[in-house]
Amino acid sequence: MKQVVHLNINGSPYDVMVAPNATIADVVRRQLGMTGTKLGCEQGDCGACTILIDGKSHLSCITLAVASEGKEIVTIEGLEQNGKLDPIQQAILEKQGVQCGICTPGVIMSAKGLLNENPKPNHEEIVVGMSGNLCRCTGYEKIFDAIEAVVEGEYDDAATPQVGAE
Amino acid sequence: MYLPSFQYLAPKDTGELAALLSDHGDNARILSGGTDLLVQLKNSGADLGYVIDISGLEKLSEISYDDTNGLVIGAAAKLDDIMALPVVKEKYFALYQAIETIGARQIRTMGSLGGNICNASPAADTPPALVAFNAEVSIASDAAERQMPLVDFIQGNRKTDLGKGEYLKSITLPVPAKNSGSAYHHFRVRGGMEIAMVAAALSIQLEADNGTVKDAVIALGVVGPAPIKAEDAAKILIGQKPNEELLQSVSQACADISQPIDDFRASAEYRKEILRVLIEEAFDEAYAQVAG
Numbered sequence A: 001m002k003q004v005v006h007l008n009i010n011g012s013p014y015d016v017m018v019a020p021n022a023t024i025a026d027v028v029r030r031q032l033g034m035t036g037t038k039l040g041c042e043q044g045d046c047g048a049c050t051i052l053i054d055g056k057s058h059l060s061c062i063t064l065a066v067a068s069e070g071k072e073i074v075t076i077e078g079l080e081q082n083g084k085l086d087p088i089q090q091a092i093l094e095k096q097g098v099q100c101g102i103c104t105p106g107v108i109m110s111a112k113g114l115l116n117e118n119p120k121p122n123h124e125e126i127v128v129g130m131s132g133n134l135c136r137c138t139g140y141e142k143i144f145d146a147i148e149a150v151v152e153g154e155y156d157d158a159a160t161p162q163v164g165a166e
Numbered sequence B: 001m002y003l004p005s006f007q008y009l010a011p012k013d014t015g016e017l018a019a020l021l022s023d024h025g026d027n028a029r030i031l032s033g034g035t036d037l038l039v040q041l042k043n044s045g046a047d048l049g050y051v052i053d054i055s056g057l058e059k060l061s062e063i064s065y066d067d068t069n070g071l072v073i074g075a076a077a078k079l080d081d082i083m084a085l086p087v088v089k090e091k092y093f094a095l096y097q098a099i100e101t102i103g104a105r106q107i108r109t110m111g112s113l114g115g116n117i118c119n120a121s122p123a124a125d126t127p128p129a130l131v132a133f134n135a136e137v138s139i140a141s142d143a144a145e146r147q148m149p150l151v152d153f154i155q156g157n158r159k160t161d162l163g164k165g166e167y168l169k170s171i172t173l174p175v176p177a178k179n180s181g182s183a184y185h186h187f188r189v190r191g192g193m194e195i196a197m198v199a200a201a202l203s204i205q206l207e208a209d210n211g212t213v214k215d216a217v218i219a220l221g222v223v224g225p226a227p228i229k230a231e232d233a234a235k236i237l238i239g240q241k242p243n244e245e246l247l248q249s250v251s252q253a254c255a256d257i258s259q260p261i262d263d264f265r266a267s268a269e270y271r272k273e274i275l276r277v278l279i280e281e282a283f284d285e286a287y288a289q290v291a292g
Helices: A024-031 A089-096 A105-117 A124-131 A140-151 B014-027 B035-045 B079-083 B086-091 B091-099 B105-110 B113-118 B124-131 B231-237 B244-257 B269-290
Strands: A003-008 A012-018 A050-053 A055-058 A072-074 B007-009 B028-031 B051-054 B063-066 B072-073 B136-140 B145-149 B152-157 B168-175 B181-186 B199-207 B213-221
Touching: A012 A024, A050 A105, A055 A105, A055 B105, A089 A105, A089 A140, A105 A124, A105 A140, A105 B035, A105 B105, A124 A140, B014 B028, B014 B051, B014 B168, B028 B035, B072 B086, B079 B086, B079 B091, B079 B113, B086 B091, B091 B124, B091 B181, B091 B199, B091 B269, B113 B124, B113 B168, B124 B181, B124 B199, B124 B213, B181 B269, B199 B269, B213 B231, B213 B244, B231 B244, B244 B269
Parallel strands: A003 A072, B007 B051, B028 B051
Antiparallel strands: A003 A012, A050 A055, A050 A072, B063 B072, B072 B168, B136 B145, B136 B168, B181 B199, B199 B213
16 A cells, blocks of 8 residues: 655655565655666665665665655765765766766765765775675776775865765 | 565564564564664565564663673664774673674674574574673563573574563673683685674683683584584693694694585685684684783
């Protein structure tokens, strides 16, 4: 039986009619048209669907929408502020951390969650912290380079929205 | 890939949870982090009556430590919250190591300790570590509450002692003795999002003055349908000063009682060999924590 849930996504309230078995990924992609969140394996292995819930990285393909009322949800669409990309987005772009692109939104949201938890990770902590995101183009080094550049402050003058971070 | 249909119930307190389980227990699954349950439901495709979500129950998410009761972890406490507590790294290092190896950051953020236990996968990381600390579980229903050792609670592959209407409430790890150390070692091929092929956890207590072993608990993981408490192997250590030969007989005793599977990832014979190495490595690490 469908019910109305009140979701807070990227700072905006949405009242959505959902079935109990709808995941956040289903709701943002199919009902709200935010297709930036990607679905890869759809069973919690690949990290492509990573979003932030209350500032932490979560897998939206195995998170129920009905269980997410009252939480602050941020998708890739929520990072850009006033026409400026988030530093991680800018770094991934400039350091060529994108190949085919399907893993990219999840990688960025995962990196965002990592830096919320640990703003100054070293290389090893970045590698381990990003181990839940698969890139089948295997472009990991460029992704790590981009995150390291952000950690080292190279993108400090980019927009620094702290959406979802406490 | 869609989830099968079900009704979603989110009890507001443990009383309501117990009542819901009493009414719907045989047609319901308990949802905590969802990292196992929702994946299983997607793969099974079979419709289900109810999913009962306990992740919002604060009482089941509490973690506390004191020098009398030890570490008490609510069944729904998140893996990363447990790992972040200094006392866990300091006094229950094997548990810290076991949690650290689970899945990846997203999985540890979402997953709970109770879920890792109740899912009862033979390859689960935390149960062997918990067994090495003689963990006890509290099981509750609307009628009663009971306690039992974790090693008896997990009965086999995907099988626990939970009866109809019951839920796992908390996990208690006694205060470690003075001069004790612990370690969890596992074997796998990739770095992340992988399950262990063999695992070993142990906790040891040394005599204060001369480095002989006063007490030891050894737990074997992934080499049987449920964690194995290697009591005879642990006895070999007690009262002894460790040396290479002694450790070899301990690890041999562990390999002898292990029942690993034989599959495409590794043969049973190989897994037994790896188990011996893990036991010896884990012992060395735990010993060094105390003896320096």
